[in-house]
Amino acid sequence: MKERKLPRIATWLLRRFGPSEQNQVLVGDLAEHYRSGRSRWWYWREVMIALSVGTLRETWQNRMMVLMGLAVGWLMVRNLDPLIMRLFVFRPMVARVIVERIVFGFLVGFVLALLHRPRHIAPIMLLAGSYIATTDIYRLYSPGVFIPDAANVIMTAAGSRPPMNVYTWLLFTFVDLIFVAAMIWAGTLQFHRARTSLVAAAVRLLIDDSRTR
Amino acid sequence: MLCFPLDYFRIVELMRDSLGSCELMVLLAVCRLDQNAYGVPIVRELEQRGRRMAVATVYAALDRLEAKGFVTSWFGEPTPERGGKAKRYFRATGKGVREARATQRVLTSLWTGLPNLKGETT
Numbered sequence: 397m398k399e400r401k402l403p404r405i406a407t408w409l410l411r412r413f414g415p416s417e418q419n420q421v422l423v424g425d426l427a428e429h430y431r432s433g434r435s436r437w438w439y440w441r442e443v444m445i446a447l448s449v450g451t452l453r454e455t456w457q458n459r460m461m462v463l464m465g466l467a468v469g470w471l472m473v474r475n476l477d478p479l480i481m482r483l484f485v486f487r488p489m490v491a492r493v494i495v496e497r498i499v500f501g502f503l504v505g506f507v508l509a510l511l512h513r514p515r516h517i518a519p520i521m522l523l524a525g526s527y528i529a530t531t532d533i534y535r536l537y538s539p540g541v542f543i544p545d546a547a548n549v550i551m552t553a554a555g556s557r558p559p560m561n562v563y564t565w566l567l568f569t570f571v572d573l574i575f576v577a578a579m580i581w582a583g584t585l586q587f588h589r590a591r592t593s594l595v596a597a598a599v600r601l602l603i604d605d606s607r608t609r
Numbered sequence: 610m611l612c613f614p615l616d617y618f619r620i621v622e623l624m625r626d627s628l629g630s631c632e633l634m635v636l637l638a639v640c641r642l643d644q645n646a647y648g649v650p651i652v653r654e655l656e657q658r659g660r661r662m663a664v665a666t667v668y669a670a671l672d673r674l675e676a677k678g679f680v681t682s683w684f685g686e687p688t689p690e691r692g693g694k695a696k697r698y699f700r701a702t703g704k705g706v707r708e709a710r711a712t713q714r715v716l717t718s719l720w721t722g723l724p725n726l727k728g729e730t731t
Contacts, residue, residue: 402692418672421668421684421694421696421697422648422664422665423692423694424687424691424692424695424696425649425664425694427690427691428649428688428690428691429664431690432649441663442665445663445665445666446664449663449666449669
């Protein structure tokens with residue numbers, strides 16, 4: 397009998413971002429359960445729950461580290477973003493913004509991963525969640541996104557563009573999702589070997605330096 | 610010396626040193642399955658008795674139970690139907706069984722002689 401294949405994206409997500417302590421056991425359990433006749437929808441639901449539960453547990457177990465990671469991430473988002481934006485001066489504007497978002501997202505994810513390995517997934521996921529919540533979800537309540545307010549109606553009638561409508565909200569959200577995806581992508585890359593060798597090289601250099609003195 | 614917020618978290622953890630309802634159900638399922646208690650049968654056992662739980666939620670409860678010393682775990686052999694991944698088996702400890710019995714006594718005494726609950730049908 398042909399073995400039923402697991403949903404690839406969901407399995408990849410679970411392997412990359414699942415709870416580190418019992419990831420392999422969980423992947424095996426879900427595979428066994430799925431092959432005994434469960435639906436794809438069930439598998440996806442289980443993976444999403446596993447990711448949420450894993451992130452919350454790792455946050456709770458390493459709360460001070462996660463708080464520090466969040467603080468570093470938000471400091472970068474608030475202070476470095478305008479500086480990075482100045483580095484890119486080409487046109488058109490949309491391409492410039494998208495490239496800047498990818499570079500900046502990658503930088504934030506890389507720094508968080510470097511500082512917090514091997515428990516870097518929780519701060520990165522929380523930063524991603526809090527960023528989307530405080531920008532795009534908050535922006536949903538801006539006048540004119542879904543419910544047209546009086547000012548919006550008057551501006552539209554007068555022929556000028558409203559400050560925020562569904563399309564501008566979708567564009568901003570798309571750009572922010574690119575930033576978040578780049579950040580998570582950087583967090584999944586295996587930098588730890590390079591980091592170890594860099595740290596080891598620095599320590600060796602310091603020891604050699606102190607010996608020669 | 611207590612200092613906020615670190616000790617706040619410690620106090621919350623200390624308060625959680627008893628069995629929650631979800632943990633009690635998982636512990637009883639482990640007791641029922643005896644030698645074959647790992648993720649998939651535990652979830653099925655709970656489902657058969659009317660409680661649907663996600664596999665990750667069951668593992669979270671099992672980890673809490675293990676941290677409290679109510680269950681022990683060990684790894685089994687990897688099998689092909691699990692994609693070569695090992696099973697993690699669980700067994701209730703004496704402390705776990707005593708805690709489950711104590712909880713049963715409390716719950717039974719609370720339920721005994723309880724008149725009809727108001728708002729049951731709403």
